[in-house]
Amino acid sequence: MSAAALRILVDSREQRPPPFPDGVILERWTLSEGDYTTEALQAIGVIERKSGGDFVSSITHDRDRFEDELRRLQGYRWRCVIVEDDLTAVYRLSQTHPNSILGSVSSLYARWDCPVLFAGNPAGAGRLICGILRRWQGRVETERAAPP
Numbered sequence: 001m002s003a004a005a006l007r008i009l010v011d012s013r014e015q016r017p018p019p020f021p022d023g024v025i026l027e028r029w030t031l032s033e034g035d036y037t038t039e040a041l042q043a044i045g046v047i048e049r050k051s052g053g054d055f056v057s058s059i060t061h062d063r064d065r066f067e068d069e070l071r072r073l074q075g076y077r078w079r080c081v082i083v084e085d086d087l088t089a090v091y092r093l094s095q096t097h098p099n100s101i102l103g104s105v106s107s108l109y110a111r112w113d114c115p116v117l118f119a120g121n122p123a124g125a126g127r128l129i130c131g132i133l134r135r136w137q138g139r140v141e142t143e144r145a146a147p148p
Contacts, residue, residue, distance in 0.1 A: 052085030
């Protein structure tokens, strides 16, 4: 697959996907978990995208629901959360202490093996989603091509 031909599957419930780099083809699918994957990664890797406000809500008021979501993601080899804001914006959006936000980010990685990446803005989120999926897909292709 050429670098310009990446086909990204977008969950049909995703209301406003971020802008993606030129050459990326978006296809609407109903994904059981996560918001973004590729056909080759459907059972292997997913990305959950959140706005800054949604992330704050997920780690505070909706923590139980978010942890249920993370529990379901455990069946995937690769998973991550991409936040369409930077960390300082998340601090401003939250009524909680910055140490609590950092504690939650640390916990998501340490407890759920799910890194949280801050993309800065929607365009950054689109580039980051594309880059991660492309690299995960490359790893899968390399592993499949390796002799047994």
